[in-house]
Amino acid sequence: MNITSLEIESQPDIWRRSLDxxxxxxxxxxxxxxxxxxxGCGTSAFVAESFALLREQAxxxxxxxxxxxxxRPWRPYDxxxxxxxxxxxxxxxxxxxxxxxxxxKVVVTGVADSPCAELADEVLLLDFADExxxxxxxxxxxxxxxxxxxxxxxxxxxxxxxxAALAAGAPEAPEGFDHVVYLGRGWTYGLAQEAxxxxxxxxxxxxxxxxxxxxRHGPLAVAHPGSLVWFLGAVDDDLARDVEATGAVVVxxxxxxxxxxxLAQLLAVRTAVGRGLDPDNPRHLTRSIVLP
Numbered sequence: 392m393n394i395t396s397l398e399i400e401s402q403p404d405i406w407r408r409s410l411d412x413x414x415x416x417x418x419x420x421x422x423x424x425x426x427x428x429x430x431g432c433g434t435s436a437f438v439a440e441s442f443a444l445l446r447e448q449a450x451x452x453x454x455x456x457x458x459x460x461x462x463r464p465w466r467p468y469d470x471x472x473x474x475x476x477x478x479x480x481x482x483x484x485x486x487x488x489x490x491x492x493x494x495x496k497v498v499v500t501g502v503a504d505s506p507c508a509e510l511a512d513e514v515l516l517l518d519f520a521d522e523x524x525x526x527x528x529x530x531x532x533x534x535x536x537x538x539x540x541x542x543x544x545x546x547x548x549x550x551x552x553x554x555a556a557l558a559a560g561a562p563e564a565p566e567g568f569d570h571v572v573y574l575g576r577g578w579t580y581g582l583a584q585e586a587x588x589x590x591x592x593x594x595x596x597x598x599x600x601x602x603x604x605x606x607r608h609g610p611l612a613v614a615h616p617g618s619l620v621w622f623l624g625a626v627d628d629d630l631a632r633d634v635e636a637t638g639a640v641v642v643x644x645x646x647x648x649x650x651x652x653x654l655a656q657l658l659a660v661r662t663a664v665g666r667g668l669d670p671d672n673p674r675h676l677t678r679s680i681v682l683p
Contacts, residue, residue: 392472393524393671398523402511419515427453429469436458439474471494471495473496473507475499478501496511503516532649552650571590573604574603574623576603576625578624583623590659593668606630619650625643657668
């Protein structure tokens, strides 16, 4: 079995283990009224989007998300949270170096002695969730699981739900499918972007992601019998009927969005293997982007 599959299947146990860090996560992520910017690149940027919405909706204060690779005019934030599995991503390092004096810097990482960790005032270390595969799976889901717990959600049932779902396997795609679309709503739009990235990375497949209701505004035009359209963390029977009219297969589920993301990861690996690809080592990609 490939490494990525093993790391996907390990997620329920890793999620349980992360709750040992709950007091640290509460202290670092949930200071009431603090105005926060969350940054990352790639997977971490999508996780930042999801977390920012969750934090603000939970009432802890204004929370924005941004790509670390896209500098923006500085606003009066109280804290910046950098998400970086390796802690070596050049754009995150540069963004943290540019934070004004007096702004609290938190880094969420899998590597304790990394350059990003050294720039932080506080580090939420998820080294037990780090991966050997180039493709990120359990690191981002573990952070979001722990963050949801820190924000006050009851996530105690999710590891068991994930175990059962992973044992059952990912939904079946249409025979000979060549197109995958993930749709999310609210905080799950970040997950939809991450799910699409997984299948692009691992399987070199045509994958897209959109906010759920925006799918009718143009992208629906390319849906066809070879398309799989997955409503990730959202259910909309009216939209499902519109999509099914194109001949595409629609996936809707009441399962928790993080559990659905784990299943989307499985689909990406299954698709890669079916295409004769190595999901652990996608072409042109490395574990971290370190620029000269």
